[in-house]
Amino acid sequence: MEHQHQEQENNIVVSDEVLVNGIRTTLTLTSDGTLRWFDHQHGKLSSLCVEKQVLGLTTLGMLITINTVLCKGGGCLGREGLVRTRFVFQALSADSLRILSHNIQTYIDSLGRPKKLYIFVNPYGGKKSASKIFSNDVKPLLEDANIEYTMQETKYQLHAKEVSRSLDLTKYDGIICVSGDGILVEVVNGLLEREDWATALKIPLGAIPAGTGNGMIKSLLDSVGEPCTPVNAILAAIRGHKRSLDVATIWQGETVFFSVLMLAWGLISDIDIESEKYRWMGSARLEFYVSLYLFI
Numbered sequence: 001m002e003h004q005h006q007e008q009e010n011n012i013v014v015s016d017e018v019l020v021n022g023i024r025t026t027l028t029l030t031s032d033g034t035l036r037w038f039d040h041q042h043g044k045l046s047s048l049c050v051e052k053q054v055l056g057l058t059t060l061g062m063l064i065t066i067n068t069v070l071c072k073g074g075g076c077l078g079r080e081g082l083v084r085t086r087f088v089f090q091a092l093s094a095d096s097l098r099i100l101s102h103n104i105q106t107y108i109d110s111l112g113r114p115k116k117l118y119i120f121v122n123p124y125g126g127k128k129s130a131s132k133i134f135s136n137d138v139k140p141l142l143e144d145a146n147i148e149y150t151m152q153e154t155k156y157q158l159h160a161k162e163v164s165r166s167l168d169l170t171k172y173d174g175i176i177c178v179s180g181d182g183i184l185v186e187v188v189n190g191l192l193e194r195e196d197w198a199t200a201l202k203i204p205l206g207a208i209p210a211g212t213g214n215g216m217i218k219s220l221l222d223s224v225g226e227p228c229t230p231v232n233a234i235l236a237a238i239r240g241h242k243r244s245l246d247v248a249t250i251w252q253g254e255t256v257f258f259s260v261l262m263l264a265w266g267l268i269s270d271i272d273i274e275s276e277k278y279r280w281m282g283s284a285r286l287e288f289y290v291s292l293y294l295f296i
């Protein structure tokens, strides 16, 4: 028992008394990334897994606010829907506030999360809902995570490629595309056309589903058992979850293309390209063009 107690003490990163709803309790961060305190109001020990549930913290006066996303049904994973929840702790002195917030922030910083992102939003893709997805789902979570960003709406075809070709990548920890696969592919092609392409290609890319197919983000989230939603996609980016992908190079005469998702020719690519003129139909344009192709 004595030994167990000692071991627990060794794992404490920081621990101090705070007020929660005016009642004194002890807030503790342990080296496994768990924040614990006793919730007197509900008569139970509360805990947060920093890696999975905490987005960021802010301080105001003597208050430390921890911004989190929690599953409605409890636990860290789950499909029932995530809710943004804030936990407020009142420090008892300026020193305590500084030490607690510094240690919690240092732990968050050690998780390798991005601090500044460049974000493309394609208002033209899919159901034309990218701007709404950005404002409703992406922006609030980035703010909770204290991630700075530069947002650029794409104004025309190949705009994202053009920007990616000359973007100062030293200013960003990643590029996010609130779009379908088209913008992501433009970004990859823009990066690969740079003189510093070998370094440029190391910048993490993220996708938030706001297009028609969203094949890339769908397969990435599916491979970790997560549903393909804008919230899950931005959470993966905020948490700094990464995975390497192969890039295929295709030469067609003098022209070079780079592909990260799929390579198609013949009927499949005809459908993809030619159905563009029926984009107003949404995803039904693909089936519509197949019917046209087969019967006319």
Ligand SMILES: Nc1ncnc2c1ncn2[C@@H]1O[C@H](COP(=O)(O)OP(=O)(O)OP(=O)(O)O)[C@@H](O)[C@H]1O
Pocket: 122, 123, 124, 125, 126, 127, 154, 155, 156, 157, 158, 159, 178, 179, 180, 181, 182, 183, 184, 186, 210, 211, 212, 213, 214, 215
């Ligand atoms: N402002 C704009 N006006 C017209 N076209 C645009 C504009 N911005 C981007 N585009 C073009 O929109 C096309 C489709 O983009 P995106 O991939 O985001 O959506 P999608 O085709 O509906 O989805 P998916 O590729 O997943 O099927 C891209 O080829 C891009 O160049």
